[in-house]
Amino acid sequence: MKRRSTVTTFSLYTVGTLYGAAVLFPIIWMLMLALKSQLDAFAYPPLLIFEPTLEHFSAIFQDREFLEAIANSIIISSGSVFFAMLFAIPATFALTIMQRRARRNALLTILLIRTAPGMIYLLPYFVIYSRLGMLDTHMALIVIYLIFNVPLIIWTLMPVWSAVPRELRESGMIDGASLWQILFFIELPLVRIGIIASGIVAFLFAWNEFLFAVVITANDSVTLAVAITRYMGYEGTEWGKLAAAAAVMMLPGIVFGFLIQRYMITGLTAGAIKG
Amino acid sequence: MSLVARALGRRKGPEDLGSSQAHYKYLAPSIALLLVLTILPMLFTVYLSTSSLSYTSPRPPRFIALRNYERLLDDARFLQSIPVSLLFIVAPVSIQLVLGFIVAVIMNERLPFMRWLRFVFVAPMVIPPIAMGLMWRVLYTPHLGGVNYFLSLVGIDGPGWLTEPNWALAAIIIVAVWGWTPFVGLFFLAVMQSIPEELYEAGVIDGATWVQSVRHITLPLLRPTFAFIGIFRVIESLGIFPIIYIVTNGGPATATETVNFYGFVSGFNNLRVGYASAIIVVFFLMLFVIVVPTMRFLLRNVQVGD
Numbered sequence: 001m002k003r004r005s006t007v008t009t010f011s012l013y014t015v016g017t018l019y020g021a022a023v024l025f026p027i028i029w030m031l032m033l034a035l036k037s038q039l040d041a042f043a044y045p046p047l048l049i050f051e052p053t054l055e056h057f058s059a060i061f062q063d064r065e066f067l068e069a070i071a072n073s074i075i076i077s078s079g080s081v082f083f084a085m086l087f088a089i090p091a092t093f094a095l096t097i098m099q100r101r102a103r104r105n106a107l108l109t110i111l112l113i114r115t116a117p118g119m120i121y122l123l124p125y126f127v128i129y130s131r132l133g134m135l136d137t138h139m140a141l142i143v144i145y146l147i148f149n150v151p152l153i154i155w156t157l158m159p160v161w162s163a164v165p166r167e168l169r170e171s172g173m174i175d176g177a178s179l180w181q182i183l184f185f186i187e188l189p190l191v192r193i194g195i196i197a198s199g200i201v202a203f204l205f206a207w208n209e210f211l212f213a214v215v216i217t218a219n220d221s222v223t224l225a226v227a228i229t230r231y232m233g234y235e236g237t238e239w240g241k242l243a244a245a246a247a248v249m250m251l252p253g254i255v256f257g258f259l260i261q262r263y264m265i266t267g268l269t270a271g272a273i274k275g
Numbered sequence: 276m277s278l279v280a281r282a283l284g285r286r287k288g289p290e291d292l293g294s295s296q297a298h299y300k301y302l303a304p305s306i307a308l309l310l311v312l313t314i315l316p317m318l319f320t321v322y323l324s325t326s327s328l329s330y331t332s333p334r335p336p337r338f339i340a341l342r343n344y345e346r347l348l349d350d351a352r353f354l355q356s357i358p359v360s361l362l363f364i365v366a367p368v369s370i371q372l373v374l375g376f377i378v379a380v381i382m383n384e385r386l387p388f389m390r391w392l393r394f395v396f397v398a399p400m401v402i403p404p405i406a407m408g409l410m411w412r413v414l415y416t417p418h419l420g421g422v423n424y425f426l427s428l429v430g431i432d433g434p435g436w437l438t439e440p441n442w443a444l445a446a447i448i449i450v451a452v453w454g455w456t457p458f459v460g461l462f463f464l465a466v467m468q469s470i471p472e473e474l475y476e477a478g479v480i481d482g483a484t485w486v487q488s489v490r491h492i493t494l495p496l497l498r499p500t501f502a503f504i505g506i507f508r509v510i511e512s513l514g515i516f517p518i519i520y521i522v523t524n525g526g527p528a529t530a531t532e533t534v535n536f537y538g539f540v541s542g543f544n545n546l547r548v549g550y551a552s553a554i555i556v557v558f559f560l561m562l563f564v565i566v567v568p569t570m571r572f573l574l575r576n577v578q579v580g581d
Contacts, residue, residue: 004384004485005484005485008485008486009386012380012381012384012386012389013386013389015377015378015381016378016381016382016386016389016392019374019378019381019392020391020392020395022453023395023396023398023399023453023457024395024398025421026407026410026411026414026453027398027402027410029410029413029414029420029421030406030409030410030413033413033419041419042418042419044418044424045424046418046421046424087304087305087308088305090301090302090304090305091301091302091304091305091306093298093301094298094299094300094301094302095302097298098298098302106302106306108570110305110309111507112510112566112570113309113313115507115510115511116313116510116514116562117510117511117513117514117516117535117558117562118514118516119514119516119535119538119539119555119558120316120317120320120555120558120559120562121312121313121316121317121320122539122542122555123320123323123538123542123548123551123552123555124315124316124317124319124320124323125316126542126543126548127319127323127328127548128316128319143312144312146308146309146312147309147312147313150305150308150309151309154305179297179298179301183301204401207403208403208404208405210403210404210405210516210517210520211516211517211539214520215543225403225405225517228405228406228409229405229521239413239419242409243409243413246403246405246406246409246410249403249405249406250401250402250403250406253401253402253403254398254401254402256401257397257398257400257401258394258397261393261394261397264397264400264461
């Protein structure tokens, strides 16, 4: 073990605690705002202790547009996860079979596509969709999100799938199973944890996405990310509702994030980064 | 599954399975899909950038060759957006890397009571960028937010975060650091945990202090990781959008507009699609200049997926 002086240990605690507090502070501040009445929200100096109210939450849950946005977000996010899985599962399977060099090149290319800023695809999709009459439809966003979710699922699933013992596959081959049968009946059940984790990661991506959503949707398919910004209206921002809506939007991420924390990182560190 | 194969003790490597090439048809649909969904739109953008297409103009679009690009050279708003884009790469990414490394070192020490830091860290990673922007927008807003209030407690007269150009730039950088340092930190941590304990023990035998062992053992071993994560943070930072949209909306005036943000404004607020496409092509070239040498570097120095 590394030797640590008392001074070092003390500084580590100090920096760690300060940093942790800095990370939590904005989140707590916003949650407090969501629970404050309009009057308390603007009190100065800011009220740290106040009488919490659920008025903003009850207001947004009576807002039909907001409820529809939640439904749209669920439809679009699950839709994009479903279709992305159809592509990504066989692809990941193939990648685990491929030879090292080919696999690496394929994985890096896929990662690059996922990382590229959406802005470079945005205008053409807008023009194409408007010609096809597909603007403001669920399918329009589902298709675009494939660009990001197929790579995301492959990268999250890869480390889980790599851990499946090769012997299973080989014995399947010897028994005369086709690749297709090996994929579905032998390996898929073994990587189901990975499927669930990568599905959640992909769902959250679509749930959180803003750039395409704000351009492609208008009324019928507005997602939560876009609906929230509508509380920043021209007649002044409704801060309480805004904060409450943001809290609702954060919920799936917070809940699932803790569950799949491990996979979000291993997806990228897969197989260790070596010099 | 067959017990016979086990009994025979035959071990086929993945290479044996891979040599049949049959598995490529499982990968092909994904590759084809990704190429169709990305390459075609990019080519279409190049085509659009040579047209006068504008949804506000009653005249039909026509081919105007490089006219849009010529106009860009005289467009002060565009020229100003380039250094802003670069600033929003250099400043946040370097801070994220340094701070991320520091907190990873702290988490790697496995100090009692510091385990919660890992859980705290997950939050910014799963919070939608739009909500992230909102939180900070609130914090920067006078009276509503806490930033200037807490500054005033320590005797600092807080600036007008969203009204003074330089502070608005700083405001965006702070959000980017807040939002993406945890990811960088957890990434570093994952790699640090794979460093064998013996290396540190050897260091202790040689009389290394804690700081020395971090500096001479941990840091050099993480150099490739710095490169790997740094590169992808750079690419992602180029695309920073929701944060700017919500926190400053490019303002005050156009002080915090990046190249892609200006492309967005020209395309969807001003509806000058041809012109906006030219901006996006330039934006793509910037990306290209960064990505190609990077990709070469990665292919040489980094192993993935093994």
